Amino acid sequence: MKNSFFVDTAQELAIYRQFAETHQSRLADYITFLKTTYQVEELPQVMVLANHRGATEVIHQIPIPAYTNDVRMVMTPELSVWKEVYLAQLENYPPSPEVEVLRQHYAKLSDNHLLQVIGHELAHWSELFMDDFANYDAYIWFEEGMVEYISRRYFLTDEEFAAEKRANQLLVQLFQAKKGWHSLNDFGQATYEGDMASIFYEYWRSFLTIDQLVETLGSVEAVFATYQKWAEQDTTIPLLTWLMDQGLLTRAL
Structure with a gap:
């Protein structure tokens, strides 16, 4: 995968090149993993390290400066940008x-x-995800x-993982207190x-739900096996509903 x-x-070019060179080895190890x-x-043919304007206005019009498709992955490698993106969640609280x-x-x-964001996008390329279904919205959350879970576990320290999980729990609570609850099936x-x-x-609800499943089933591999079991049965039933029916999720976030 070229840069x-x-x-x-x-x-900006010097900073982005330095980021790529500094983390080249860790990203190569992650890809092997x-x-x-x-x-x-x-993998994508190229990883485009783009500034915020390029990522969200020029290459693609999208509010979050990280995404992938069949040809390229785009990501803004600036902590200041991502801090602003995440803090934007708090504007109406x-x-x-x-x-x-x-x-x-x-x-x-x-x-x-930052590496975790890249890791998130690259993990989408797993062949374990059955993204050829017509009813993709039935399991996009999965x-x-x-x-998100795979990339966090790989790149974050245990302390960072726990802090991120707690932050997600707080954000979910704040959102639901202001706007109410709706099913994750609506994702x-x-x-x-x-x-x-x-x-x-x-x-964040999707991540926390996966975290629940890993705790219940014991491993990421076991969660994937359960997901594949659902796919082999009846994908007209939303995955979340099926997991609840199987007793694998005790509550809906």
């Missing part, structure tokens, strides 16, 4: 102890979190939650038309 750059200044553990057989905890959490992000393409809080709400 390409979308920048506006020579300074994905290939040997999660059946990643192909009044000051509170929970909001202050979240602000402090995002102030402490490290390069591990894929998004799983790639679909329409999700991306909402504001940052509503988009990330679905991602």
Whole structure:
């Protein structure tokens, strides 16, 4: 996978190149891990390290500066950008102890979190995800939650993983207190038309649901095996509903 750059200044280019060179070995090891553990057989042809404007306005019009398709993966490798993206979730919440905890959490992000975002996008290439179904919205939460879990476990320290999990729990609580609850089955393409809080709400619930399943079943591999069992039975039943019917999830986030 080659690197390409979308920048506006020579300074940005130098910073992005330094990021790629500094983390080249860790990313190569992660790709090997994905290939040997999660059946990643192909990768994007190029990883485009793009500034925020390039990622969200020029290459693609999308609010979150990280995404992938069959040809390329795009990601903005700047902590300051990602801190602003994550803090945008808090814009419509009044000051509170929970909001202050979240602000402090995002102030402490490290390069591990940037690598985790890249890891999230690359894990989408796993052949274990059956993304050829017509009813993809029935389980989009599973894929998004799983790639988030896999990449966090790989790149974050135990302390960072626990802090990120706690932050997600707080964000889910804040969102539901303000806007109410709806089923994770509603996670679909329409999700991306909402504001940052509503988009990330679905991602964080997806991650937390996968975390529940791993705790219940004992491993990521066991969760994938259960997912494949559902796929072999009746995919007209939403995956979340099927898992609840099987008693594998005791509550809906």
